[in-house]
Amino acid sequence: GDSVTQMEGPVTLSEEAFLTINCTYTATGYPSLFWYVQYPGEGLQLLLKATKADDKGSNKGFEATYRKETTSFHLEKGSVQVSDSAVYFCALSTGNQFYFGTGTSLTVIP
Amino acid sequence: DGGITQSPKYLFRKEGQNVTLSCEQNLNHDAMYWYRQDPGQGLRLIYYSQIVNDFQKGDIAEGYSVSREKKESFPLTVTSAQKNPTAFYLCASNGGIPGRTEAFFGQGTRLTVV
Numbered sequence: 001g002d003s004v005t006q007m008e009g010p011v012t013l014s015e016e017a018f019l020t021i022n023c024t025y026t027a028t029g030y031p032s033l034f035w036y037v038q039y040p041g042e043g044l045q046l047l048l049k050a051t052k053a054d055d056k057g058s059n060k061g062f063e064a065t066y067r068k069e070t071t072s073f074h075l076e077k078g079s080v081q082v083s084d085s086a087v088y089f090c091a092l093s094t095g096n097q098f099y100f101g102t103g104t105s106l107t108v109i110p
Numbered sequence: 111d112g113g114i115t116q117s118p119k120y121l122f123r124k125e126g127q128n129v130t131l132s133c134e135q136n137l138n139h140d141a142m143y144w145y146r147q148d149p150g151q152g153l154r155l156i157y158y159s160q161i162v163n164d165f166q167k168g169d170i171a172e173g174y175s176v177s178r179e180k181k182e183s184f185p186l187t188v189t190s191a192q193k194n195p196t197a198f199y200l201c202a203s204n205g206g207i208p209g210r211t212e213a214f215f216g217q218g219t220r221l222t223v224v
Binding site: 029034043051098101 | 114116141143145150151152153155158160200202204208209210211212213214215216217218220
């Protein structure tokens with residue numbers, strides 16, 4: 001079945017460090033891929049998305065490229081800030097359902 | 111502003127009681143979902159509905175029930191049959207082309223058994 005595997009955390013970085021959170025997927029058909037962010041006690045917010053192979057999603061300095069050949073959608077940011085501290089979820093959709101990874105907790109220290 | 115509203119934000123249940131979590135959306139979305147979130151386990155699908163008066167069980171439907179009498183509303187009842195209901199519950203909706211558009215989430219309800 002369809003599934004998402006993402007890098008386990010927690011991840012702790014210093015401010016201005018480079019961030020990579022790995023995400024790989026298994027899917028039948030041609031999924032759309034998403035990154036969501038969750039702040040403490042809140043729901044998930046869409047961070048970025050890509051709907052076909054080689055698409056790059058970007059938002060607020062975060063980027064991820066849909067790589068069909070490696071079935072990956074890794075999240076990157078060149079310089080993290082304290083305000084980026086949150087839990088990040090990779091997700092896919094192939095139709096009527098969404099499949100989420102287990103989440104990666106990121107803490108950025110000043 | 112369009113969005114999804116979950117209420118209440120915090121809910122306490124005594125053992126043996128049924129409780130109902132509210133989810134309302136004004137996005138005119140056809141599809142709605144309920145997820146359960148436990149620490150370190152990501153999101154698990156409880157129920158989903160693609161259209162009014164129709165819904166399907168997700169991966170962990172036992173001990174839960176839903177209804178979809180109106181497009182805007184998808185309440186979740188946690189019954190006494192759910193043995194471990196303490197969790198964070200998230201409602202979501204989707205209104206675009208299936209498999210191509212994102213899910214929109216509410217702010218969540220934290221349920222605690224006392």
